Amino acid sequence: MEDRLDDNKEIIEQILSIKEALGEKLIILTHHYQRKEIIDIGDYRGDSFGLSRKAAADKAARFIIFCGVHFMAESAEILSQPHQTVQIPAVEAGCWMADMADRNTVEKAWEELTSITGEESVIPIVYMNSDAALKAFCGGHGGTVCTSSNAEAAFRWGFSQREKIFFFPDQHLGRNTGNQMGFPPDKIIVWNPSEPLGGNTPESIKKAKIILWDGYCLVHTRFGEEHIMKVRKKFPEAKIVVHPECTEEVVALADACGSTSFIVKYVENAPSGSTIIVGTEINLVNRMALENPEKDILELHYSLCPNMFRINLKNLLRAMEHIGETNVVTIPDGIKRNARKALDRMLALPGSDQN
Ligand code: 13P
Ligand code: SF4
DSSP, X not given: OHHHHHHHHHHHHHHHHHHHHHGGGEEEXXXXXXXXXXHHHOSEEEOHHHHHHHHHHOOSOSEEEEESOHHHHHHHHHHSOTTOEEEOSOTTOOOTTGGGOOHHHHHHHHHHHHHHHOGGGEEEEEESSSOHHHHHHHHHTTOEEEOTTTHHHHHHHHHHHOSEEEEESBHHHHHHHHHHTTOOGXXXXXXXXXXXXXXXXXXXXXXXXXXXXXXXXXXXXXXXXXXXXXXXXXOTTOEEEEOTTSOHHHHHHSSEXXXXXXXXXXXXXXXXXXXXXXXXXXXXXXXXXXXXXXXXXXXXXXXXXXXXXXXXXXHHHHHHHTTTTTXXXXXXXXXXXXXXXXXXXXXXXXXXXXX
């Protein structure tokens, strides 16, 4: 333990000295699920929407190091300026949910779906947690990207364009958004790509307003109703806040639900002495507990995202030692152009400047 702390101390000193030497040429962006030591070093922390907005707004830095998962770094690259490079300290930091939908399978589903509805009546909306090729698919079909902080605004915009929304890959964010907007269960269907017509009948597709890919996040679907019941019994006064990648049953039993930045604000705004139980990734829960010592911040259940955890001090230092050279995120021009259209539409959604 002592050795590890000394090791970390030395690495942190090296990182800080490179950071000082690079000054304004470098910006380090960190997602809320990163380890505390990475967050402490970063220039800006945020949810996936805030980070993409920051990447789009920063014109001064020559180098962007993105401490988060791969799809987030890709979005930063798409939104960055031509003179900027985006590096991710660990290229293998993927996302299980993003891997549940690929461009070929989505295109096949789109063809099947629109053979029933006609293309003019469906708009594709893709969750930020997806490959750049899927963002490009949406950009090319008039659609947009959303994150957990603007899904409702994106859905409202989608319905202003066309009659139905095809949303992928997170069925839970999609369903929770549909529920929040007041759609009854028979207007929301799930598309299982391994079955003809996604496992639906032509009638149910025609009737549906929201068609959801059947992807999910393993970190958030670990939270169950039983965990909520247990903590409600043990801490009857506590407030429970969860992320919208949780199931609708969990969301229905919680007191509040929102993106990682929403959760951070919810905890910050809670009165001193209160107990807040949080249903999201454990690194964020633990950090909020440290940063809010006058409140009791507890986990709903232990759930770690191993993908986010792949970023560490060692690989961050390596990226900095080889600034602009190692693990540079690149995206083919054709994909980038259309993906940018979809991301720009997201950045223009009403309320996007308030997150
Ligand atoms: P946020 O957009 O809320 O930061 O969520 C990203 C994510 O991957 C949650 O699992
Ligand atoms: Fe992907 Fe889930 Fe990890 Fe978020 S928490 S990055 S959705 S695997």
